[in-house]
Amino acid sequence: MARHLITSAIPYINGIKHLGNLVGSQLPADLSARYLRQRGHEVMFICATDEHGTPAELAAKKAGKPVAEYCAEMHATQAGIAQNFGLSFDHFGRSSSERNHVLTQHFAGKLDENGYVSEVEERQVYSIDDGRFLPDRYIEGTCPNCGYDKARGDQCENCTKQLDPTDLIDPRSAISGSTNLEVRATKHLYLRQRTLRPELEAWIDSKNDWPILTTSIAKKWLNDGDGLQDRGITRDLDWGIPVKKGEKPWPGMEGKVFYVWFDAPIEYIAGTAECTDARGEPDAAWRRWWRLDEGADDVTYTQFMGKDNVPFHTLSFPATIIGSGEPWKLVDYIKSFNYLTYDGGQFSTSQGRGVFMDQALSILPADYWRWWLLSHAPESGDAEFTWDNFQQSVNKDLADVLGNFVSRITKFCRSKFGEVVPQGGEYGPEELALIDAIDARVRAYEGFMDRMEVRKSASELRAIWVLGNEYLQSAAPWTTIKTDEVRAAMQVRLGLNLIRLYAVLSAPFIPFAADTMLAGMQTDDRAWPMDARSALETLPAGHAFTVPEVLFAKISDEQRDEWQERFKGIRT
Numbered sequence: 325m326a327r328h329l330i331t332s333a334i335p336y337i338n339g340i341k342h343l344g345n346l347v348g349s350q351l352p353a354d355l356s357a358r359y360l361r362q363r364g365h366e367v368m369f370i371c372a373t374d375e376h377g378t379p380a381e382l383a384a385k386k387a388g389k390p391v392a393e394y395c396a397e398m399h400a401t402q403a404g405i406a407q408n409f410g411l412s413f414d415h416f417g418r419s420s421s422e423r424n425h426v427l428t429q430h431f432a433g434k435l436d437e438n439g440y441v442s443e444v445e446e447r448q449v450y451s452i453d454d455g456r457f458l459p460d461r462y463i464e465g466t467c468p469n470c471g472y473d474k475a476r477g478d479q480c481e482n483c484t485k486q487l488d489p490t491d492l493i494d495p496r497s498a499i500s501g502s503t504n505l506e507v508r509a510t511k512h513l514y515l516r517q518r519t520l521r522p523e524l525e526a527w528i529d530s531k532n533d534w535p536i537l538t539t540s541i542a543k544k545w546l547n548d549g550d551g552l553q554d555r556g557i558t559r560d561l562d563w564g565i566p567v568k569k570g571e572k573p574w575p576g577m578e579g580k581v582f583y584v585w586f587d588a589p590i591e592y593i594a595g596t597a598e599c600t601d602a603r604g605e606p607d608a609a610w611r612r613w614w615r616l617d618e619g620a621d622d623v624t625y626t627q628f629m630g631k632d633n634v635p636f637h638t639l640s641f642p643a644t645i646i647g648s649g650e651p652w653k654l655v656d657y658i659k660s661f662n663y664l665t666y667d668g669g670q671f672s673t674s675q676g677r678g679v680f681m682d683q684a685l686s687i688l689p690a691d692y693w694r695w696w697l698l699s700h701a702p703e704s705g706d707a708e709f710t711w712d713n714f715q716q717s718v719n720k721d722l723a724d725v726l727g728n729f730v731s732r733i734t735k736f737c738r739s740k741f742g743e744v745v746p747q748g749g750e751y752g753p754e755e756l757a758l759i760d761a762i763d764a765r766v767r768a769y770e771g772f773m774d775r776m777e778v779r780k781s782a783s784e785l786r787a788i789w790v791l792g793n794e795y796l797q798s799a800a801p802w803t804t805i806k807t808d809e810v811r812a813a814m815q816v817r818l819g820l821n822l823i824r825l826y827a828v829l830s831a832p833f834i835p836f837a838a839d840t841m842l843a844g845m846q847t848d849d850r851a852w853p854m855d856a857r858s859a860l861e862t863l864p865a866g867h868a869f870t871v872p873e874v875l876f877a878k879i880s881d882e883q884r885d886e887w888q889e890r891f892k893g894i895r896t
């Protein structure tokens with residue numbers, strides 16, 4: 325048994341997540357966590373909501389609620405939807421937790437002690453009417469390049485020119501529209517990533533088994549242009565973790581908070597502490613996952629995330645860990661994803677484009693989505709969600725292959741032998757060949773799952789389902805029974821055992837259907853098949869079962885067209 329720490333990139337709090345967010349982080353992390361638990365390993369799977377920063381404040385304002393209240397509600401909403409999707413977090417924490425406050429301030433204090441923090445005086449736009457400094461993207465005005473009148477302080481989205489807020493003509497606050505702005509001096513803390521560059525580079529270079537997507541992004545940030553830059557880690561905002569040096573005040577930093585990207589990854593650690601707190605365990609229980617000097621030296625730590633999060637996880641967060649000078653656990657493997665696109669465009673939370681997790685569950689159960697998303701995970705490049713493709717893949721893989729297999733075997737057995745596993749008969753060459761084929765494919769499936777190759781795992785699993793269908797087709801117990809009832813009984817017994825085996829193997833992908841299959845087979849034996857032959861003898865002759873309800877219904881053309889129409893617009 326090994327110990328696996330798994331974290332998913334923490335979803336931002338400003339709304340319900342879309343299918344792109346799901347497949348780019350939480351869902352593959354869940355696949356891995358479920359698989360490793362089934363293989364008997366000790367798993368700690370952590371996710372949380374990422375709650376700080378201006379977009380949270382603005383979303384709260386739009387909802388007409390104080391930001392703390394908004395975040396608490398949205399956290400509960402996201403947690404509920406995650407549960408309905410079968411995301412098996414050991415804990416779904418909050419980056420605004422007390423634990424994260426303390427740890428974030430602790431890391432900042434250590435970084436400062438070790439000389440990795442500098443203070444920089446900046447000039448920033450202050451909105452007198454809003455009573456706050458405005459981040460670049462919350463200043464709007466006319467683009468000096470193309471004349472577009474809604475250009476943002478960081479960029480004109482019309483002509484794509486990169487801008488400074490001071491370049492804008494007639495600048496105004498994007499929050500209130502006020503033009504009562506002035507430039508004020510303000511002091512901020514910077515994490516001295518440049519100084520840590522040699523250590524970071526050596527560490528990245530040692531990771532030769534990481535996905536190319538991960539290392540290529542890390543190397544780009546390390547080397548492009550002038551190389552890795554120091555990074556501001558504080559902001560002039562109210563909502564966030566107050567800037568402190570450990571438990572002590574930080575002179576000159578009063579009223580400022582840490583930048584959301586500084587505290588968000590620290591929540592992986594804090595979330596683990598929140599988890600063991602909730603279980604009523606002592607500090608040692610979370611520290612053994614994170615502190616190399618307190619038991620974490622045998623932990624394998626894997627992070628899951630979309631590509632835009634990679635720089636922070638390959639460079640900034642490791643800089644925080646390394647710069648602390650303390651023996652915290654660094655990540656062992658970063659599984660990153662390209663983007664899922666929606667019907668020819670981008671998914672977007674802020675623009676309400678795409679299908680969101682709550683909407684998805686309102687039309688179909690979680691497993692339909694889990695299967696499609698994982699079997700089409702954007703691993704080697706971006707992947708596109710289309711309703712056509714979704715319909716085809718659900719109908720073919722889930723309904724025609726797996727669902728049909730379960731239904732034919734169980735119904736046939738019920739009609740000829742009753743709802744018990746029939747007895748008699750011996751395997752012939754066909755059965756032995758099937759068992760060998762299953763063994764080979766299960767070993768291949770394990771290999772892909774161990775390496776977190778999501779699409780390949782899905783197609784191997786599908787191939788295992790297909791083996792059963794092909795066997796059933798050629799063994800044809802409904803024909804056999806006319807001449808050889810004992811042989812038909814053996815074929816059916818094998819088929820019923822295959823259903824249990826499929827439930828076990830498929831559970832990481834489609835946990836709800838797996839439960840239905842096991843409930844139908846009236847067993848809770850989830851033992852991973854070490855060899856197919858004995859695994860297929862789990863349900864003995866005489867064991868009772870029930871015919872499960874329809875596992876997967878086909879998606880009709882009318883449904884497909886209706887959903888395509890319903891979800892083509894913008895969610896408001």
Ligand SMILES: Nc1ncnc2c1ncn2[C@@H]1O[C@H](COP(=O)(O)OP(=O)(O)OP(=O)(O)O)[C@@H](O)[C@H]1O
Nearest residue numbers: 333335336344345348349629630631663664672673
């Ligand atoms: N279209 C996408 N496909 C795959 N992963 C994505 C996609 N969009 C975002 N992600 C990933 O989803 C995770 C959660 O993202 P987060 O909640 O911060 O939303 P985001 O990156 O602001 O995206 P959006 O604004 O589209 O919701 C991150 O790991 C991010 O990289």
Ligand SMILES: [Zn+2]
Nearest residue numbers: 467470480483
């Ligand atoms: Zn422009």
